Amino acid sequence: MSIVNSVLELIGNTPIVKLSKFDTGPCDLFIKLEADNPGGSIKDRIAVCMIEAAEQEGKIKPGGTIIEATAGNTGLGLGLVAAQKGYKLILVIPDKMSPDKIRHIRAMGVDVRLTRSDVQKGHPEYYQDYAKRLAAEIPNSFFIDQFSNPNNPKTHKIDTGPEILRQMDGKLDAMVVGVGSSGTVTGLGQYFHENAPGCEMIVADPVGSILADTINTGHTPQAGSWLVEGIGEDFLPPICDISLVKKAYAIRDQEAFNTQRELLQKEGIIAGSSTGTLLSAALRYCREQTEPKRVLTLAADTGNKYLSKSFNDSWLADQGLLERESHGDLRDLIARPMDSGDMVTVTSDDNLITTYKRMRMFDVSQLPVMDDGMIVGLIDESDILLGIYEDKDNFQMKVSTVMVTNLETVPPSAAIDDIVNLFKEDKVAIIAEAGEFFGLITQIDLINHLRKNMG
Numbered sequence: 113m114s115i116v117n118s119v120l121e122l123i124g125n126t127p128i129v130k131l132s133k134f135d136t137g138p139c140d141l142f143i144k145l146e147a148d149n150p151g152g153s154i155k156d157r158i159a160v161c162m163i164e165a166a167e168q169e170g171k172i173k174p175g176g177t178i179i180e181a182t183a184g185n186t187g188l189g190l191g192l193v194a195a196q197k198g199y200k201l202i203l204v205i206p207d208k209m210s211p212d213k214i215r216h217i218r219a220m221g222v223d224v225r226l227t228r229s230d231v232q233k234g235h236p237e238y239y240q241d242y243a244k245r246l247a248a249e250i251p252n253s254f255f256i257d258q259f260s261n262p263n264n265p266k267t268h269k270i271d272t273g274p275e276i277l278r279q280m281d282g283k284l285d286a287m288v289v290g291v292g293s294s295g296t297v298t299g300l301g302q303y304f305h306e307n308a309p310g311c312e313m314i315v316a317d318p319v320g321s322i323l324a325d326t327i328n329t330g331h332t333p334q335a336g337s338w339l340v341e342g343i344g345e346d347f348l349p350p351i352c353d354i355s356l357v358k359k360a361y362a363i364r365d366q367e368a369f370n371t372q373r374e375l376l377q378k379e380g381i382i383a384g385s386s387t388g389t390l391l392s393a394a395l396r397y398c399r400e401q402t403e404p405k406r407v408l409t410l411a412a413d414t415g416n417k418y419l420s421k422s423f424n425d426s427w428l429a430d431q432g433l434l435e436r437e438s439h440g441d442l443r444d445l446i447a448r449p450m451d452s453g454d455m456v457t458v459t460s461d462d463n464l465i466t467t468y469k470r471m472r473m474f475d476v477s478q479l480p481v482m483d484d485g486m487i488v489g490l491i492d493e494s495d496i497l498l499g500i501y502e503d504k505d506n507f508q509m510k511v512s513t514v515m516v517t518n519l520e521t522v523p524p525s526a527a528i529d530d531i532v533n534l535f536k537e538d539k540v541a542i543i544a545e546a547g548e549f550f551g552l553i554t555q556i557d558l559i560n561h562l563r564k565n566m567g
């Protein structure tokens with residue numbers, strides 16, 4: 113590709129890769145890398161289309177403010193376009209979204225309003241209701257409203273759909289997509305219905321979302337919750353047309369995250385968590401077929417946004433999604449067990465600057481001090497602070513000079529009440545027995561454990 117004059121010219125025309133390392137039954141499975149858009153996702157496409165349509169319809173005036181409720185990717189796309197065109201942008205984002213995405217959006221200079229992810233439509237803190245309210249309050253503002261904006265599906269009908277058929281030489285038997293705002297499923301569904309009538313539309317939906325049941329049975333269940341980002345719904349968006357969808361697969365978070373990693377390990381493609389859902393569904397579809405078919409799915413966004421979440425074993429463990437041996441005792445509450453290789457430690461010979469950097473890197477406030485496989489002390493932020501407060505050269509001091517050594521250990525068979533009593537005395541729960549150290553239980557580990565067991 114030659115030199116372009118704006119990143120906006122780099123939106124679209126994303127590559128398609130044929131997957132060769134998965135068992136796809138009698139089918140050929142392809143994946144379209146929407147992560148190659150400059151904002152890192154499929155949503156760049158709708159951002160241009162929705163803003164340009166609003167300009168043409170006179171809904172946005174120069175110097176105006178664009179407002180949107182978004183899980184992140186649409187925000188990044190809008191951020192790109194708004195900056196190029198000189199609009200202010202306010203995004204309302206639910207607080208379950210990837211911190212990496214939110215940092216990316218903030219770094220673009222966007223005004224981010226975080227809101228609750230545990231409330232449903234109709235609640236004033238629900239991200240879409242919140243955005244609507246802002247748009248009513250702020251003069252010269254326009255609520256993009258991707259869930260109701262007809263230019264969202266239109267983008268895929270006039271842009272993504274034709275691009276796909278061109279790339280596939282007009283031969284496409286099934287398209288597997290996720291549903292967030294439903295722009296993709298609606299636009300592609302309508303385009304393929306008219307231009308590739310044999311192509312089956314297949315939806316990949318997280319377990320907990322209402323779509324799979326609605327599509328497969330016509331019955332809309334109560335929404336649950338899920339961790340995959342960008343897809344799954346607790347209501348049917350006004351622009352949603354699922355009448356052209358043949359079948360839906362409900363995919364658990366665990367399967368999605370496993371498949372997301374498999375895609376990276378087998379094919380070298382680092383894609384987002386929703387791609388795990390889409391690819392899991394596409395693989396099931398392919399393996400169910402009795403005749404060869406050409407099947408396409410999407411890597412809707414890049415996996416770089418999820419390095420601290422679904423690609424992070426500690427995060428998976430916090431969500432109860434990492435399969436670890438169960439002991440039926442306090443060892444099951446240790447987030448970074450000694451024998452897992454996840455435990456972050458220092459030695460008594462390390463200096464304070466090393467300890468500080470390690471705490472920052474792994475986002476922990478205390479570390480066990482280990483010499484020759486044995487725990488000999490504990491060091492926390494206050495030990496470092498008091499060590500260096502008078503003289504910053506003390507960052508070179510050895511851990512052994514400030515660490516706490518009168519350790520109180522708890523055997524794995526102790527009760528949760530015992531560690532709560534330690535927390536009340538501002539102590540740390542060191543789980544050890546007969547000279548063997550298993551790991552630490554922190555207060556957040558216990559909170560996570562209690563939350564997981566809420567049922």
Ligand SMILES: Cc1ncc(COP(=O)(O)O)c(C=O)c1O
Nearest residue numbers: 290292293294295296342386412
């Ligand atoms: C991360 C992500 N966002 C959005 C979408 C689709 O979005 P929409 O239904 O809003 O077009 C997908 C679909 O696969 C996705 O994976």
